[in-house]
Amino acid sequence: WFVACDSEPDSTHYPNVILTGEAVKAIRAEQAHLPLLKQSIDGLQKNVELEMMNGIEVPIPKDPAGGYTHLRHKQNYMNMYGAGVLWQVTGEARFANYVRDMLLAYAELYPTLEVHPVKASYAPGRLFWQQLNEAVWLVYVSQAYDCIAGILTAEQKELIENELLVPYADFLSVENPKVFNRVHNHGVWAAAAVGMTGFAIDNEELVNRAFNGVETGPKEEVGAGFLVQLTQLFSPDGYYTEGPYYQRYAMLPYLLFAQAIDNNRPEMKIFEYRDNILQKAALTTLQLTNTNGQFFPINDALKSMSYMSTSLVHAVDFVYGLDESQKELLSIARQQGEVIICEAGLKVARAIANGEARLFKWESKEFRDGPEGKQGAFGVLRSNSGKNSQTVTMKYASQGMGHGHFDRLTISFYDQGKEILQDYGAARYVNVEYKHGGRYLPENKTWARQTIAHNTLVVDKDSQSEGNVKTASSHHSEPWVFDASKEDVKVMSAKENKAYEGVNMHRTIALLNLPEVSEDAIILDLYRVESEAQHKYHLPYYYKGQMMHTNVDYKAETTALQAMGKNDGYQHLWQTAEGLMTEGTNRFVWLNEDRFYTLTTEAQTNDKLLLTRIGAGDPEFSLRNEPAVIFERDKTASTLFASAIEAHGNKHPVTELVSGLKGHVAEIKTLINNSEYTLVQLAFANESKVVFAICNNSNDQSASHQLMANGQEYNWTGVCQLFK
Amino acid sequence: WFVACDSEPDSTHYPNVILTGEAVKAIRAEQAHLPLLKQSIDGLQKNVELEMMNGIEVPIPKDPAGGYTHLRHKQNYMNMYGAGVLWQVTGEARFANYVRDMLLAYAELYPTLEVHPVKASYAPGRLFWQQLNEAVWLVYVSQAYDCIAGILTAEQKELIENELLVPYADFLSVENPKVFNRVHNHGVWAAAAVGMTGFAIDNEELVNRAFNGVETGPKEEVGAGFLVQLTQLFSPDGYYTEGPYYQRYAMLPYLLFAQAIDNNRPEMKIFEYRDNILQKAALTTLQLTNTNGQFFPINDALKSMSYMSTSLVHAVDFVYGLDESQKELLSIARQQGEVIICEAGLKVARAIANGEARLFKWESKEFRDGPEGKQGAFGVLRSNSGKNSQTVTMKYASQGMGHGHFDRLTISFYDQGKEILQDYGAARYVNVEYKHGGRYLPENKTWARQTIAHNTLVVDKDSQSEGNVKTASSHHSEPWVFDASKEDVKVMSAKENKAYEGVNMHRTIALLNLPEVSEDAIILDLYRVESEAQHKYHLPYYYKGQMMHTNVDYKAETTALQAMGKNDGYQHLWQTAEGLMTEGTNRFVWLNEDRFYTLTTEAQTNDKLLLTRIGAGDPEFSLRNEPAVIFERDKTASTLFASAIEAHGNKHPVTELVSGLKGHVAEIKTLINNSEYTLVQLAFANESKVVFAICNNSNDQSASHQLMANGQEYNWTGVCQLFK
Ligand SMILES: [Ca+2]
Ligand SMILES: [Ca+2]
Ligand SMILES: [Ca+2]
Ligand SMILES: [Mg+2]
Ligand SMILES: [Mg+2]
Numbered sequence A, B: 001w002f003v004a005c006d007s008e009p010d011s012t013h014y015p016n017v018i019l020t021g022e023a024v025k026a027i028r029a030e031q032a033h034l035p036l037l038k039q040s041i042d043g044l045q046k047n048v049e050l051e052m053m054n055g056i057e058v059p060i061p062k063d064p065a066g067g068y069t070h071l072r073h074k075q076n077y078m079n080m081y082g083a084g085v086l087w088q089v090t091g092e093a094r095f096a097n098y099v100r101d102m103l104l105a106y107a108e109l110y111p112t113l114e115v116h117p118v119k120a121s122y123a124p125g126r127l128f129w130q131q132l133n134e135a136v137w138l139v140y141v142s143q144a145y146d147c148i149a150g151i152l153t154a155e156q157k158e159l160i161e162n163e164l165l166v167p168y169a170d171f172l173s174v175e176n177p178k179v180f181n182r183v184h185n186h187g188v189w190a191a192a193a194v195g196m197t198g199f200a201i202d203n204e205e206l207v208n209r210a211f212n213g214v215e216t217g218p219k220e221e222v223g224a225g226f227l228v229q230l231t232q233l234f235s236p237d238g239y240y241t242e243g244p245y246y247q248r249y250a251m252l253p254y255l256l257f258a259q260a261i262d263n264n265r266p267e268m269k270i271f272e273y274r275d276n277i278l279q280k281a282a283l284t285t286l287q288l289t290n291t292n293g294q295f296f297p298i299n300d301a302l303k304s305m306s307y308m309s310t311s312l313v314h315a316v317d318f319v320y321g322l323d324e325s326q327k328e329l330l331s332i333a334r335q336q337g338e339v340i341i342c343e344a345g346l347k348v349a350r351a352i353a354n355g356e357a358r359l360f361k362w363e364s365k366e367f368r369d370g371p372e373g374k375q376g377a378f379g380v381l382r383s384n385s386g387k388n389s390q391t392v393t394m395k396y397a398s399q400g401m402g403h404g405h406f407d408r409l410t411i412s413f414y415d416q417g418k419e420i421l422q423d424y425g426a427a428r429y430v431n432v433e434y435k436h437g438g439r440y441l442p443e444n445k446t447w448a449r450q451t452i453a454h455n456t457l458v459v460d461k462d463s464q465s466e467g468n469v470k471t472a473s474s475h476h477s478e479p480w481v482f483d484a485s486k487e488d489v490k491v492m493s494a495k496e497n498k499a500y501e502g503v504n505m506h507r508t509i510a511l512l513n514l515p516e517v518s519e520d521a522i523i524l525d526l527y528r529v530e531s532e533a534q535h536k537y538h539l540p541y542y543y544k545g546q547m548m549h550t551n552v553d554y555k556a557e558t559t560a561l562q563a564m565g566k567n568d569g570y571q572h573l574w575q576t577a578e579g580l581m582t583e584g585t586n587r588f589v590w591l592n593e594d595r596f597y598t599l600t601t602e603a604q605t606n607d608k609l610l611l612t613r614i615g616a617g618d619p620e621f622s623l624r625n626e627p628a629v630i631f632e633r634d635k636t637a638s639t640l641f642a643s644a645i646e647a648h649g650n651k652h653p654v655t656e657l658v659s660g661l662k663g664h665v666a667e668i669k670t671l672i673n674n675s676e677y678t679l680v681q682l683a684f685a686n687e688s689k690v691v692f693a694i695c696n697n698s699n700d701q702s703a704s705h706q707l708m709a710n711g712q713e714y715n716w717t718g719v720c721q722l723f724k
């Protein structure tokens, strides 16, 4: 197979899929002066050279995910992609030869392969146990081929295209139309793989197949192919129903194929499709992060995943490449420390070198769910747009398919990027063989998905929708009001009437910026319930940190602990203390690293405070043993849980000085709560007071309201109002 | 009191205590070009200006620690010190006037004061509830007076010296000779305060009092005064018996007074006293840190305390000021981000600006305890001198006075600066009023000090020395061998024969650097026990992180937990699982953030593995709920616990890729264990083997040993040997 080749790449064979001829010329000319680009190229080169030292190995497929042949074929596509790009950028023939020789080896192997011997997927591949990996391989290899095609003889080209690339693309499409036509991220990867290969080998039919899907007889109702996928999977706000952890992954094939389309069929204006849906999705993914860049861990999500991931490097670069006015993206790119080696990455590196980066601004925003934006939403309120802000999220979306949690109206609270009231995330140690081979753990279902694992109301110790995905998927929460336009009070409010039969729930979060009271935001949390029957209510707050204080006279379990139940997640909680709350204002204080947090709650007679710790029913010690405070109200029909949450003070790790030990909220008091209105008063330590009012039976922004409470008259227009 | 004053300070009245005239001139000339110095001055100025805006307030003393008048007088001395220095450095009269006016206010108040109304200390002060604070006030105020004396009229000088400074110094010395003569850090603060005041007001008698103590009739046996204190409190290696957390605090008055002596009586060569003891103590404090700069938390210690503390800023600057060849100190100073505004700080800032900083090197070293270095030691082994090394510490010292823990032969393990096998530290939230006013918690005594709270052997569920401080203080452990001279094996070994009656214990840690096996160090941990009677042994390892795997067939408690005992710390442990170990090699694997750790242990028939979690018997939820694995061997007399500890692999938070999931130690096997020798073999996954041998009855480094084990002959000279 060895063919001597020292020439510069033939200029008529510049690549055209993601990397382009123009970009290659500019990258070669400018890289020395663009540190981020240079660093990205050098990093790639270091990795590829290390791998090239091992020679070429194309083993017969045998192993499942994580096994040797699986990892080898995965590494091979990364190596081919990297070497292809490096051939273009450096002009060093050893890179091109390496790709060529490996492609020829694959062209010899591929025609001999049957279906993969590990039969564990609904859609098995040939090189890999599942077609998802199979498609990813081609997404990278089509780019590698595109880069080195110029050095191939006519015979080599024919061999690689006819024995490898075309049959490989056929396998992913015409031979497996069900996966290919699926409106699902597996389908998107397949479409991208086939379409990008079409561009790489100039095969119009493959490109069209990617656009339109494969005919399977009588046309499916939603249609198939990339354009349909673009319509179905994101909401009009660019929100992906499974949540940001999966959105990150699903974005990559969309972005790559779209960039390839834009390079080759610019007249399609693919990035403008559906009101710039891909750009919106990319920006939404960036916004769905705490201010350390980690994605909000709703549904099945691992908490360490962040916008540092490869997929978001593509997102940042491609979006900036389209719209160079978005200078805020540059500060993220700088943090990412790398760019994609293509025209978009070049633009990013240029602008950063030119000092154009601006701080990224995190927004308060409601992200609607559902293809038409009508299946609830995920709300995010932030005290300001900077890294040190306080952030509250509320989930009032649809179920989020099979990875969804039974967590309607759950909230999370972040202070300065740190989780303070947490969502547990998924119970899984990805890729850690010790823990069920790195798959989702049994506790993901028995614990992480259950309602009690979340900061939301549990009725009668049952999970929402009886823990049934199908039931839960048939309905969604209803946004009531979202208004982040005012400086002193930002509000999100939503209702959930179907999670528990006969119980209507309505939660409102008001983020108060009151500099005269506190330099940090004060969060008002109103959880209203309407029910004709009496129930036992549990409202948990999974605080992170060490409990410091409560005024509740509790009794701790000091010699024995019991699990709190047998099902619906309660079997995973140890009850560590119980106390009868005082009617009126109750306080719970904790310390997280160097700051204090106070949860101030209004209790009724016989309300209980329960303290718990995760870890019961965990025979393999897979759960994190973290605490919660649960407010219990028993034998109650309609009611309101009114609480305030605040960050305050500081404990210096080295000077050991403590300031602001006490929170600012002195009293919380419900003035009115009925089916028409809820009015709650907060009194502060500085003796000032505010009253927050919301209308419960109309969310007409132009309606006027007038009522008496506590001897005072309250007048306002719109759904809610802060009276100071 | 107002006296116009705009002049530059009188050049005949430059200060001489810590800041000196020469230094002032140089600081003024050079500060613009020395970023670290400039930043330190600007930081000080910002703080002082903020405080000056509040005017001068000198309240009548009333409150205990943490109360208003306490904090006010504390802040006042900081403000006077800062303003005094700023007057010298900036020449702006407002700073000098502020100090003068405050001093005059104190001179009016002080003569009216009786003993402080809060009667809670063995040695009450006047401004403060205890003389310790009283002395600290004068350490700072003597410097402030020294700085601004040049602007005072003769009458003002007389007033301040006669009504305030001299009587204040008298109160701390002749009026309270017991505290003043005490060989204890309270005594050192008092001596420094009185001596520095002597230099500031040119009063020889005060200086001599500080040097010699106060005559109290028949001379005490150890003598009194600063020179005696320098002899008694540090070991010849500069180790302070209470441990590094308290050493950091005790260092400051020593260093300040020594610097004042060096400035005013250079002929005393105070820094050379006792073979450079102060320099040794400073460097020892820096070395007693993990590679994040946090002090090893032995005895009562808060874990966040680090070499970023003010005391260590002084230590780094003063030692560098004495010996400008110590360029490694400069990298610490750079991390500290500030210098003391004096000649030493100037030298540091100059050298850093000049690019002279070298990386600090952490050493493997044995720090002897006791005034003559004969009361045991604290050993530290590190795989290398860099930030990413593995570090093991072992405590085989004396009790460490009232703050000591019953933790002889305990070890801790750090990887890349992170605690992996932890010492619990103290049970205390300093300055957090919610938690017993910020004092030591009851659980400090019932839990943190007990033997079971440590990574050392517990015999019959009893604490060492029956948890009696007096008994424990009457003896200490015996160093056996410490040898960090070899690249492939570094060893520390010590015996403890008095902690348990009739039980002789001998622990050896060998840190193996075997690049052919692992890029990380492998720790061999041999805990040998000799006893004629049978006992129940517990050997706990307080691992930090999440358990991943064990080959032991254990049964977890999933529905109820019980406390493990009623006393000696066991009342604070929940038992979460129990399993019978396999005879031979057993493995326990955990994950801490992004790395894996494996503890491989050799078990005998009927050995048990217990899993526990801290948190029982904790009615106020003050303890951290952290796990341990405990090896239990019951009904056994003499025996050996042989284990290996290793860090391995990586779990990437964003790519989610996992490497090096499995440790390198395949088998651990005792070849010989008797009163003469212990030989243990490690077999590795790569099929290589090593044997570690130690002589148990002689630590003569020149003795030769020869013996047969497992059919092989082992010959060596010295106490121990690694056979590869
Ligand atoms: Ca149920
Ligand atoms: Ca006992
Ligand atoms: Ca005892
Ligand atoms: Mg969840
Ligand atoms: Mg309902």
Ligand SMILES: [Mg+2]
Pocket (backbone or CB within 6 Å): B297, B298, B299, B300, B405, B407, B423, B424, B425, B448, B449, B454
């Ligand atoms: Mg301890």
Ligand SMILES: [Mg+2]
Pocket (backbone or CB within 6 Å): B496, B497, B498, B499, B500, B501, B502, B503, B504
């Ligand atoms: Mg003994």
